[in-house]
Amino acid sequence: MHPSHQNQAQWLNRSLLLFALERDGILSRFFRLAFINILSNLMVPLAGFLSVAFLGHLSEIRHLAGVTLSTILFNYLYRTLGFLRMSTTGVTAQAVGRKDREAVLTIGLRSGLIALLLGMIILILHSPARILGFALLSAAPEVKASGQAYYDARIWGAPATLLNFVLVGWFLGREQSGKVLFLSIVGNGANILLDYILIVRCGWESVGAGLATAISQYLMCLVGMILVSREVRWQEIRSLAGKILAASAVKESFKLNSNIFIRTLAFLSTFSLFTNLSSAMGTIVLAENALLLQVITLVVYAIDGLAYATESLTGILTGQRDSDRLLPLLRMAGETSLLVGLTLALSFALFPDSLFGLLTNHAEVLDSLNRDVFWLLPVLGFGAIAFVLDGYFLGLSEGATLRNTALAATLVGFAPIAIAAWLFHSSSLLWLAMSAFMAARAVLLAVRVPRMLKG
Template identity: 60%
Template structure:
């Protein structure tokens, strides 16, 4: 009785706090999801940093260089297939909003089978993919040999890696971020332990690093499947399998197709930024790479807010509560913008201290200090763009996301990037990236009213 009183009293206190600060009613729910998502996201760079540390302490540096080279191929491949997570989150959240357990299970089955199929195709095509990937990059023979050894063992985990995208998307859609956090801890923790055993203790070098990643992905997948098996009704699964129709598959594939195209376009924009930086010289490439690393680190935090936006936007759509969508955008967008603003402000105020943690090449400090101001518009507009992305992903608006990706890349980014390349001007290149983010905000923002009409 006393416990029930405390719970009611706590809820009353929360509600009064929300009213006092004029926060929307879902604020605590949003903040809980976002905070767990951020913790989960941060496990990835921490595990990556520890893996690099193990490789960096080997006698031969070409193992570290080779793994870095091969990772580019996997980053492009897996990021391009990241639609498996985003499409799963949106549809699952909508099913949860409607309290339609069959739809929630159906998206897991459909996208799970798609992920496994794509993973098996990657395994079948691993040698052609390796030939294409390593012919697009240039490196010394020893570096390339280490890169190929890493590739050969890491590619074995492709089916598990893609299925993990679906499992994470499904748990996010169900607002079970704590399970995502546990998966991240288990997967990345296993990766670090296996890295130590395979690289340091057993001397497998770059092939050991790839095998450690594959095994950790498989362990993470098995734990995720265990979580699912404890969460679902198996009799209901049998009934749903019998009801799957071609039309259901078609709609699912169309959404995944649009999100895949959108992801490829956005990846291509950042690849073009890196290629133009490279054309301006090694020094400019190194300088811009450091600034992009800072950008990526801040995005790990912002993505936590964007994932929470996906979950709640889909849930609200499923319930038909469109009056909550604009408050959600305002709340998450404000938090994201404030986070970006604080991050850039700290960099501007203490540039040498923070950049010193990323590089000891003091010759590029003057460039970094003079160009760090560009992170203000890039992250300022980007913080809103990522939240709008999360909003439309939650609503499963694949066509809108695909079309705005086209527009922001080929209208906002490419023309100015070409001019920057022609004049060999890094400031113009950062202007292109700023316009890219601003155009995404504009095009997505203009589509928001249409989503409210459709509910």
């Protein structure tokens, strides 16, 4: 086929795809969900940035350092339990697609009960977990003291934090992103306000930062419960009490959650190893890579908004047994995500001094950044596709696929090149390892798509 004819055929196919999606309302639903999800997600780093600003302006920098140290523990603790959000969204969306209100309510109640149980276990074990966690972290005694004070205050918010995962997942599964945005405003807004009151006005330093986070989580949870109570009657909950702990349903839930847990643990371990290897290469490399990772994290928050929309609609279409629209939805989501990821990556790659100059004024770090900044293109390009595919398979509740691809990407894509980077003391090889990790995730998930459609 002549190239011009081929381009015309591709343009026609894309136009027909968009027309079909818009005719069925999928296009507008996707972008509405994505836009609201992106706004909701971006409030998290905004609240974190302001919290850092409050702590960073205290007379002693040890409080900021201590909170940063303690946050490493909470990242592992809460992100590995993020399956409470992920699994709830997919199975809830499928129940919505089947128009099975009883299943929608039962899933929410079961997930909430699991979250509450895990939250109570965390509270019971919080002291030995603190001792073990801080024993593994290296820092000056005064920094550790501030970190432990923050930990001891924030940990009491564990039950509310985990319940909020479930509430967000349940609302996302029902295409109620507006409620998720409202909860994000409540939780992050309260956190910012309480940070100011407790850190700046009361002078409670790292303890104030921990209490602000814990209290804001309970406020968010309370508002979420009120939203649920406005559409779910107590009589309905009582009638479903016997089905919440049904053996078969609990077994399926445990299987899905454990697979997502392993997937998330592999993901977090990859980024932690990347940071540790960066540290071994010197302060300048660590500072440079930390700034690049900040950009990646910010872009991923935006891409996750598209992934959440994909997850919700994939689950609903699966519940409706409407597999014909799954592939068009995935193509549209993937192209949009790729456009967002590459556009933002290219912006930082083309104007590194201007954009990274907002984050640091150290000339040696900026010089080092100019050498490695173009690694953002493959990392965020492949990452944009991988995260949307994550959302797609979460919508299908394909936990085993997510687990296997994450483990393979870490062990085969990342680890061998990362070892070479350590041996040769090469930051470029380290970024090649991260690029290979993202590429492996994208490819391994993509090859599973046709098989899922056939299934």
